[in-house]
Amino acid sequence: MRMTMVALVDRHLLGERVKAVLAYVPSAVFPAIIFPGIFINDYGTFIEMNDPKIFGAIVAILVGYFSRNVIATIISGLFSYWIIIFLL
């Protein structure tokens, strides 16, 4: 899939408009994984507003924004989630 995209695309094939829209692809795709991953539980129903996953996600957003580090973001979110479910 990715191969055909790189191999077949000619530099003149894409107009400026299409390129500008493609720049939004990460923002347009990944929230479809993020939102259900946080707000919907294993049984397909909405979680409560005090769910530890919401807290973990907020921590991850803050750490990710300021650290710009992918691994720090994942680890901080997981740890804050674990602290709530195991210690509190």
Added chain:
Amino acid sequence: MLSKKQIFTKGILAVAPHMFSVIPFGIVCGAIGIELGFSPILVYAMSIIIFGGASQIVFLQLLSGGASALIAVTSVGVINSRHLLYGAVLSEYLEKLSFIKKLLISYLVVDQGFAESNKFFQKNKNETHLHYHLLGSGGTLWICWQISTLAGIILGSFVPEELGLKFAVPLTFIAIVVQDIKKLDHVIVMITCGLSSLLFFDAPFKSYIIISPIIALFVAALVLRLKK
């Protein structure tokens, strides 16, 4: 004029700093695949066939949630559509290569390799063997990816389910898009996508994963028009 070997080595060195993020991410991806309940062989096959962290997680996540194979493959295509951009940029430097060579190179092109090689290309436009830089950067990333996902697959077999490692999936993608939340236009697109994914979550075959990006890209096109 640099030799093929010199350019190849430069490619390897250029991506070396990325190992600090690629290796742990590979471990996470391998472990998540196991956590989602797939066999180690299948999870590892994804590393060879797809060779892309985000896409591998999405693919396995969707299959484990009961999505049809068609939906899973299509969503990987949507996620990877940014490679259209990479292809458009790289074609300028790879024009003279045969189709087979282009295919081989394109298998190795991932985000980090593209970023580093493209920097090198812009500075060294007149070199003849530029594609060896991509082979060096992509090849290095490929080897590290294979080793680290294997390590993750082995580690993942020991992680107890109570830890809820599945939560690492949304966290991974938060890490990928979080830098864009300072741009209002991107935030609008993200919220559109996120809310539609919740709205259409119960649509058949997990099609929310395709529907919401299409809605969000449509909104992105509208936002672009308004900005002008």
